Amino acid sequence: CKKYEQTPVDKVDITHIFDPRDSAGVNAQKYLYGVYSVLRNGHNRVGGDYLDAAGDDAISSASGPSNIATILSTASYNSYTIPSDENLFGTYYAGIRQANEFINNIEVVPVLAKYNGYSMKYVWKSEARFLRAMFYFELIKRYGGVPLMGNHVYTISDDISLPRNSFDDCVKYIVSECDAIKDSLLVYPISDPNADSHRPTKGSAMALKARVLLYAASPLFNGGNIDAANNLTGYTNFDATRWAAAAAAAKDVIDLGTYSLLPNFKEVFLTQNNPEILFMRQGGNNTNVETSNGPVGFTAATGKGQTSPTQELVNAFPMANGLPIGDAASGYDSNNPYNNRDPRLTYSIMYNGAQWLNTQIQTFEGGQSKPNGSLQQTKTGYYMRKFMGNFENTNAYSSHSTDWLIMRYADLVLGYAEALNESEGPTTEVYNALISIRKRAGIEAGAGNLYGLTAGMTKEQMRTVIQNERRVELAFEESRYWDIRRWKLAETTMNQQRTGVSIAKVGSTLNYNPINVLTTKFDAPKMYLYPIPYDEVQKNPNMKQNPGW
Amino acid sequence: QNTTVTGKVRDIAGALPGVSVVEKGFPTNGAISDVNGRFSLTLKGQSNIIILRFIGYVNQEVKVSDNKTLDIILQTSTNGLDEVAVVAYGTRKRITSTGAVSSISGSDIRTVPTANVQNTLTGKLPGFFSQQASGQPGKDASDFYIRGVSSLNPAGNQPLIIVDDIEYSYDQLQQINVNEIESISILKDASSTAIYGIKGANGVLVVATRRGKSGAPKFNVRVETGIQQPTKTPKFLDSYNSALLINEARANDGLQPSFTQADLDHFKNNDDPYGHPNVNWYDKIFEKQSYQANANLDIAGGTNALKYFISGGALNQNGLVRDFADPQSLVNTNYYFRRYNFRSNLDLRVNKTLDLRLDVTTRFSDLNQPYNQNAVGEVYNFTKQTPFTSPYLNPNGSYSYAYSSFNPDHLPTLNARLATGGYQHSRRTDFNFLFGGTQKLDALTDGLSLTGRIAYSSIEQYTKQIFNEGIPSYHYDPVTNQYSLRPGGTYVYQNYGLTGNTDMNSNNYNLQLYLNYDRTFGSTHHFSGLMLFNQTANTLYAANLLSGDLVGVPQKFRGFSGRVGYDYKQKYLIDFNVAYNGTDRFAADHRFGIFPAVSVGYNLVKEDFFTKALPIFSLFKLRASYGLVGSDAAPGNRYVYNQVYNQGGGYSFGQSQQGYGTIYEGALGNPNVVWERARKLDIGLDMNLFNDKISVTFDYFHDIRYKQLIKPGSVPLILGVDLPAVNIGKTRNQGFDGQISYHGNIGKFQYNTGLVFSYAKNKILFKDEAAPVYTRLAETGRPIGQQFGYHFLGYYTAADIAAIATYKANSVDGTNKGNPIALPDDGSPVQPGDLRYEDRNGDGVINAFDKGPIGNPNLPNTTLGLSLQGVYKGFSISVLLQGSFNYSFAVVGTGIEPFQSQFQPIHQERWTPETAATANFPRLGFNSTSINSPTAYFSDYWLVNAYYIRLKTIDIGYQLPNKLLPFKISNARVYMSAYNLFTWDNYNKYQQDPEISTNTAGDAYINQRVINLGIQLGF
Known part of the structure; x- marks a missing residue:
């Protein structure tokens, strides 16, 4: 008799996914989407916090030592206890494997749709290679050199005691992948953004290359290797041409001419498919950012105030005239500390008196959004504002796009400025790059159209300016956490008190008192790289642990 | 003049039909008791002694005195030589059995006032381990294991359950009405379980249901009602004492007190019930006791052609929550469980050689609990x-x-x-059907018969939920006399919301065909044999119960088994068993496994030299068995050999943010997967002494479970995909179990006492774990379920804190590195009175590397049962003391931790500078993840190495004299029975039942003590 349902029919095997009869490539495409979903969405990603709450820009409002951001920022982990949301070694290798399966098998699917005269499947294949390169980049910034799997899909009977490849090999591999695929990807602007805005473009691949080269040229890997002769943790020598290569790669993207800074800083994160986005991970239409990070004290618009930006970050924002607050000419008034600041401060951080939900936020002690008591609320006197919709003059939150921007043009321009400054010094082109960012931010042009920059800075002065500019422009975007590592600043900045402000309201007068909120800790040099997960080293005799762990 | 003796035979439960009554010295002069237990026998000799024999009961000799109408009470026995145990596709007598089998008759467990069969077996069967983790009506079935656990697979330790030769699931078993049960046996060794092959590795629980006997219809009615109470009632501190502790905790953390002296005074004087409430919520929410009732009616009887047993039962268990009936919303949100059972077992003799049977059972149950x-x-x-x-x-x-x-x-x-707030209500219907026939084939050869059976079972369960989250509630301020609405609350009741779904829909069919052979040649050579074909298919749709890949596709199993037994004059016994079983979980060429077993027995009492030397023995049998059994339970994908790709979703793409389906790779397939196997050795001894007054059974066992299906732990993550189960785990499980019983009488007081003991200890021999940092963290070499945690040294003292500060000041890097007085690694500060743990690796910090094995696994490895039964005239008493030993548990979270749990009396025993020497609880503080938290720092401070002894059951009854009975009632008994009446345990830290699972917060429905009154009538 006929046999029914011998195995689960809702489960398919690989021949159904890569099906020589499937001219639309439906299942193959679904498989590719599975690879996409390995990309992390950075909003409140790490135990409910932004990764930057584990750096010097913010702390978590959640209490307790089991908070992941706190564990990371107080050096409370080892190779055995590295917190799950930053223990992504296995996650990315799963992504690499899935990408490899796609790359190896897509050939048999006779996809009829065409792009540039070739079957669409070659675009998909390049997308898988792009994602794979992205996963490797995520691995090397955490661990240094990691095993390169090539296109190989291992099975359980294979020997997978693979050794780590050198950092140099990994960088070369990612760069060569980006070079190889860039011309077969879609190009921006995408013809059907409704369907395809999430897909990597030629610009994405080139920007990834620029970013990898920027990291590779940075002190942590280039000249400041924490284990000088160890080619797994970085280069064993210093080579200034690496900065030049990074600058050139960034310049290539700029020269495409298709990307630009969006005039309105806030809208970068809210407008889909805008020309500033180089690559993003879709986040959906919702109010998640607001409900997690919005200020407490509003009944119609609940917020949990998860992220408490630090005073250090607030102080990094210059005045509206572009001068740092420490500059005597800046006009900074410590009794009205938020007046006349760089507009990005208001766009990134909610401070006492900031407009929100038709009110002025009260973060003075006992105020509406800092009632004290056991409710989770800001610990620093500040809430995060960035990424949120325009709810200054509404009573409630409404859904908006919450895409997570993995690479954006401003970041690339700043990377270009940084690399160029290191390779050629503070040239006009470096100044212009910075000015473009500051101008868009809304800083006043000022004397000589320098937007608050000092003319004739040295390379070192310019380096400091660029580093600060990255901090304020890219706050909460998972940039600073890695920047202070690749610049080798973490041993200084993370071994300090994190501070906030306690505002006492006496009558109508506000008194601003600095308070210590957390003692962060950084164990240099070992913590510049994460430990390889303990089990991996035990299971694989060829897997060398990072120094110090 | 020959005397004619008349009398009535009964047991403690009522009249006994079918008892053989024989005159001593005249084995052919006998009678059988009728349906009302009555008999009449004319004596031929002069001894004036009659002997009463009945299977499952102790033989009794009665001296016939002048009073010729006798009232004889027979005692149940589990040690008679002719006692018959129902085992795999047949029955076995104690005298010729070579396997390790323990049995109990239904009448011994019928009066235990619990809804679940497995709860009645605790302490009564050697080798039976159980743990009842909840007392919620309808969810209070024990987890049970035969001879402990031996598989690293959590799913691989459940015993096979066979009811009337058909496999049942765990939750089907708990639906059976105890009143329908004739006997229960557990099969423990390879020879008795090998015939099942599949799952035999975990032992088998065999249930036989009652069947009709020839005779006039016999009605039996049992009605009982009683109360349930928690075995422990938690006590919480009142407002005043809680407030004192809260203020103290805040002071410890350097914070201002939460309550002023005025607040405290109000709490103390209870003079401001609205401004300063003081409510004992436990008392307000829960009743002291709740009600349960159980009624059963069965009718049994028949003729030679048709025998029947028909039974119906109803059970009602209420929950402990008070009745909060609100005129605004009349719904019953309380916990309750109701069950209705029906069974009809029919035996039809078609002709001299063909017997048919038809069994139909249904069970309906209703389970209610508050919504959410x-x-x-x-x-x-x-x-x-x-x-x-x-x-x-x-x-x-x-x-x-x-x-x-x-x-x-x-x-x-x-x-x-x-x-x-609404309720969640589950309705479940179980249906079982069995049709079978046995054709005697004596025409071919004497003693041969062929049996065929087809069985079908189904379960359907639906859940309905009604819920209302908008409940108007107000804060009353006694100062202003104002009411303010709950923030975000509503002024009026919202309409109820309604959801419902099918939870489970399963059906299972089973086909069996077997040839049975049993013949004795010349009264010396006894042969028996069995050839069996068995096939099942089980289809299950379950919502949220099982992993998706189990849903809806039949699980199939096919087996061929055989058994050959031989004994010579019941002296030398040998038995071969073999099963050839296949499961669809494995690849076609690895599907079938062969599971052979052999057992031998030597009945020394059949040897003349032995009986001459040691005449006190009426039974002395040595037996041994050795064999292979299997299990196909594996973690992960059901088709272990197959790699499947799973469908996912929830990722949106493109500017339109459209959700797209994704497909991702599932765990790799393992084409080489084969059956998990166990090599089982059992050596046993059965003895009866002093005219069967003392009976002893003892078994030693040694099992090696190998090729266990576990996910390998030593494959690096760079493989990038989940792993399938592979045949690599290996464990050992050994121990002993047995039973000693004695029966005797003091005058007319007959009694019988027994001790049941079980001990099973296992060890992981190989688990394929990545070598841990310190060997003490390895699970290999330790028992399954070993708990790991910190070791408590004492409370930090002020001197310790000072020493730490000095050490830090003098150290090179300002840290505590290397200080023998260690600090928690997360940097949280410690104070005097905090728990100080051993820094096992000596690095000055307490972190996961300092953990080690602590305590025992959660499942007891020793269990004892001591029973006593006595009968005096119409009175009977039966008592069971049960104890479990060598296990550990801890309560965490809301069950114990300050500011997670309401304050309990144990918190008053906290550490303070004054009570440092006698403290039973660490310093109070707010930090929920400090070193004092059992959730964050699991340690032997929190783990109780527990034991308990329970007055598990007691049953006191009185048989009303027949002459007092009106109408046609032939038998009436009133009784009081109790379950979990008293418990002695060795901890006072936790207000939880000792059978609670480890690491549970305070949310287990505490096990119930039940006290029942009942009446049983027969007519």
Whole structure:
């Protein structure tokens, strides 16, 4: 008799996914989407916090030592206890494997749709290679050199005691992948953004290359290797041409001419498919950012105030005239500390008196959004504002796009400025790059159209300016956490008190008192790289642990 | 003149039909008791002694005196030589059995007042281990294991359950009405389980249901009703004492007190019930006791052609929550369980050689619980209930809400939510059908028969939920006399919402065909044999119960088994068993496995030299068995050999943010997967001494379980995909179990006492784990379920804290590195009175590397049962003391931790500078993840190495004299029975039942003590 349902029919095997009869490539495409979903969405990603709450820009409002951001920022982990949301070694290798399966098998699917005269499947294949390169980049910034799997899909009977490849090999591999695929990807602007805005473009691949080269040229890997002769943790020598290569790669993207800074800083994160986005991970239409990070004290618009930006970050924002607050000419008034600041401060951080939900936020002690008591609320006197919709003059939150921007043009321009400054010094082109960012931010042009920059800075002065500019422009975007590592600043900045402000309201007068909120800790040099997960080293005799762990 | 003796035979439960009555010295002069237990026998000799024999009962000799109408009570026995145990596809007598089998008759467990069969077996069967983790009506079935656990697979330790030769699931077993059960046996060694092959590795529990006997219809009615109470009633501190502790905890953390002296005075004087409430929520929410009732009616009888047993039963168990009926919403949200059982077992003799049977059973059950409220857990939960949370009701009768600053959710009070929050109601229907026939084939050769059976079972379960989250509640301010609405609350009741779904829909069919052979040649050579074909297919649709890949596709199993037995004059016994079983979980060429077993027995009492030397023995049998059994349970994908790709979703793409399906790779397939196997050795001894007064059974066992299906732990993550189960795990399980019983009498008081003991200890021999940092962290070499945690050294003293500060100041890097007085690695500060743990690796910090094995696994490895039964005239008493030893558990979270749990008396024994020497609890503090938290720092401070002894069951009855009985009632007995009546345990840290699972917060429905009154009538 006929046999029914011998195995689960809702489960398919690989021949159904890569099906020589499937001219639309439906299942193959679904498989590719599975690879996409390995990309992390950075909003409140790490135990409910932004990764930057584990750096010097913010702390978590959640209490307790089991908070992941706190564990990371107080050096409370080892190779055995590295917190799950930053223990992504296995996650990315799963992504690499899935990408490899796609790359190896897509050939048999006779996809009829065409792009540039070739079957669409070659675009998909390049997308898988792009994602794979992205996963490797995520691995090397955490661990240094990691095993390169090539296109190989291992099975359980294979020997997978693979050794780590050198950092140099990994960088070369990612760069060569980006070079190889860039011309077969879609190009921006995408013809059907409704369907395809999430897909990597030629610009994405080139920007990834620029970013990898920027990291590779940075002190942590280039000249400041924490284990000088160890080619797994970085280069064993210093080579200034690496900065030049990074600058050139960034310049290539700029020269495409298709990307630009969006005039309105806030809208970068809210407008889909805008020309500033180089690559993003879709986040959906919702109010998640607001409900997690919005200020407490509003009944119609609940917020949990998860992220408490630090005073250090607030102080990094210059005045509206572009001068740092420490500059005597800046006009900074410590009794009205938020007046006349760089507009990005208001766009990134909610401070006492900031407009929100038709009110002025009260973060003075006992105020509406800092009632004290056991409710989770800001610990620093500040809430995060960035990424949120325009709810200054509404009573409630409404859904908006919450895409997570993995690479954006401003970041690339700043990377270009940084690399160029290191390779050629503070040239006009470096100044212009910075000015473009500051101008868009809304800083006043000022004397000589320098937007608050000092003319004739040295390379070192310019380096400091660029580093600060990255901090304020890219706050909460998972940039600073890695920047202070690749610049080798973490041993200084993370071994300090994190501070906030306690505002006492006496009558109508506000008194601003600095308070210590957390003692962060950084164990240099070992913590510049994460430990390889303990089990991996035990299971694989060829897997060398990072120094110090 | 020959005397004619008349009399009536009964046991403690009533009249016994079918008892053989024989005159001593005249084995052919006998009679059989009728359906009312009556018999009549004319004596031929002069001894004036009659002997009564009945299978499953102790033989009794009765001297016939002048009073010729006798009233004889037979005692049940589990040690008679001719006692018959129902085992795999047949029956076995104790004298010729070579396997390790323990049995109990239904009448021994029928009066235990619990809804679940498995709960009645605790302490009564050697080798039976059980743990009852909840007392919630309808969810209170024990987990049980035969001879402990030996598989690293959690699913691989469940015994096979066979009811009337058909496989049942765990939850089908608990639906069976105990009244329908004739006997229960557990099969423990390879020879008795090999015939099942599949799952035999975990032992087999065999249930036989009652069947009709020839005779006039015999009606039996049993009605009982009683009360249930928690075995432990948790006590919580009142507002005043809680407030004192809260202020102390805040002071410890350097904070201002939460309560002023005026607050404390109000709490103490109870003079401001609305401004300063003081509510004992446990008392307000829960009854002291709840009600249960159970009624059964069965009719048995028949003729030679048709025998029947028909039974119906109804059970009702109420929950402990009070009745909060609210006129606004008349729904029953309380916990309750109702079950209705029906069974009809028919035997039809078609002709001299063909017997047919038809068994039909249905069970309907209703299980109710409050919607989305765990009332039991919540009453422990400090963040939801404190004595000063709110008043029970406002002065105007409206509901209040939790307005205390310690209750951030500000929920309406628990009584408000229980009254109007809705319920979750599950209805379940079980249906079982068995049709079979046995054709005698004596025409071919004597002793041969062929049996065929087809069985079908189905389960359907639906759940309906009604819920209402908008409950009006107000805070009443006694100062202003104002009511303020709960923030975000509603002024009027919302309409009830309604959801419902099918939870489970399963059906199972089973086909069996077997040839049975049993013949004795010349009264010396006895042969028996069995050839069996068995096939099942099980289809299950279950919502949220099982992993997706189990849903809807039949699981198939096919087996061929055979058995050949031989004994010579019942002296030398040998038995071969073999099963050839296949399962669809494995690849076609690895599907079938062969599971052979052999057992031998030597009945020394059949040897003349032995009986001459040791005449006190009426039974002395040595037996041994060795064999292979298997299991196909494996973690992960059901088709272990197959790699499947799973469909996912939830990722949106493109500017339109459209959700797209994804497909991702599932765990790799393992084409080489084969059966998990166990090599089982059992050596046993059966003895009866002093005219069968003393009976002893002892078994030693040694099992090696190998090729266990576990996910390998030593494959690096760079493989990038989940792994399939592979045949690599290996464990050993050994121990002993047995039973010693004695029966005797003092005058007319007959008694019988027994000790049942079980010990099983296992060890992981190989688990394929990545070598841990320190060997003490390895699971290999330790028992399954070993708990790991920190070792408690004492409380930090002020001197310790000073020493740490000095050490830090003098150290090179300002840290505590290397200090023998270690600090927690997360940097949280410690104070005097905090728990100080051993820094096992000596690095000055306490972190995961300092953990080690602590305590025992959660499942006891030793269990004892001591029973005593006595009968005096119409009175009978039966008592069972049961104890479990060598296990460990800890309660965490809301069950114990300050500011997670309501304050309990144990918190008053906290460490303070004054009570440092006698403290039983660490310093109070707010930090929920400090070193004092059992959740964050699991340690032997929190783990109790527990044991308990329970007065598990007691049954006292009185048989009304027949002459008092009206109408046609032939038998009437009134009784009182109790379950879990008293418990002795060795801890006072936790207000939880000793059978609770480890690491449970305070949300387990505490096990119940039941006291029942019942009456049984027969006519």
